[in-house]
Amino acid sequence: MKKISRYLLAGLGLMLFISSCSNDLKVVGPEYSDDIWETREYKVQRHPTVIRNGFGMDLLHTGSGDLDVLYMTEESKLEYPYDLMFSSEMAYSKNSAGEWTGTGNPVVFLADDVKAAMVGSGITDFENFTAADIAQFASELKYDPVIDIESTLHYHDDSCTPDADGNYTHEEGFPIQNLIRAEYKKLIIGNKFRPNVGGVFECAANDPEQVNLQPVFLVETKEKAYAVFMFKLFQGVGEDAQNATLTWRLISL
Numbered sequence: 001m002k003k004i005s006r007y008l009l010a011g012l013g014l015m016l017f018i019s020s021c022s023n024d025l026k027v028v029g030p031e032y033s034d035d036i037w038e039t040r041e042y043k044v045q046r047h048p049t050v051i052r053n054g055f056g057m058d059l060l061h062t063g064s065g066d067l068d069v070l071y072m073t074e075e076s077k078l079e080y081p082y083d084l085m086f087s088s089e090m091a092y093s094k095n096s097a098g099e100w101t102g103t104g105n106p107v108v109f110l111a112d113d114v115k116a117a118m119v120g121s122g123i124t125d126f127e128n129f130t131a132a133d134i135a136q137f138a139s140e141l142k143y144d145p146v147i148d149i150e151s152t153l154h155y156h157d158d159s160c161t162p163d164a165d166g167n168y169t170h171e172e173g174f175p176i177q178n179l180i181r182a183e184y185k186k187l188i189i190g191n192k193f194r195p196n197v198g199g200v201f202e203c204a205a206n207d208p209e210q211v212n213l214q215p216v217f218l219v220e221t222k223e224k225a226y227a228v229f230m231f232k233l234f235q236g237v238g239e240d241a242q243n244a245t246l247t248w249r250l251i252s253l
Helices: 002-024 123-128 131-140 177-184 208-212
Strands: 040-045 055-057 069-071 084-094 100-110 115-121 215-220 226-233 243-252
Touching: 084 177, 100 177, 115 123, 115 131, 123 208, 123 226, 131 243, 208 226
Parallel strands: none
Antiparallel strands: 040 243, 055 069, 055 084, 084 100, 115 215, 215 226, 226 243
């Protein structure tokens, strides 16, 4: 019995030792710099030749060594860890002369593992939204649905007229504006910041009053942090005519 007791005591001691050691183990998470809580604001080119591969936004900024925004290339588009991507697909429609003309159609996509919901409108709602308000909208946070871009594409048919050299004035397989806008409206952010097109408000494209009208979105990032995001102005004036002004603020980790 004494021998068994000694073995039991030794086993219990080993268990206590393991238990005490396990309590000392610490999981080291990512370290963030103090500036992650600062409001960030950027002017983004809307022209489709500039924004061709997207403008990525990493809402949880991890310090001066990491980019929180990036005009992307085909390569970085696959590598950069964005939460939101601003894009401006060239889409076409026929003008009054029956000719195909193209313009950019700006849109904001969520990354696959990111959720968002519309939570207000105007700069006051943006500035006043806090971590305490997250619970009110938690059930509304959603991933972007799959959109059908293929159904928006135009292909040459009998109604398309080539020029004297036998060439078409547009490429085959491009999006048609009214069709792609309908698909963008299915997205959480999509083109809802665009007044008189896909937007949820009515205002001139460069009216400064937009700052009080633009929708505000709560975004759950890929790290499961939370930020509020909005466009302050869809189109600038003067030298900023091709720029959209966007802003975000991290509110919870």
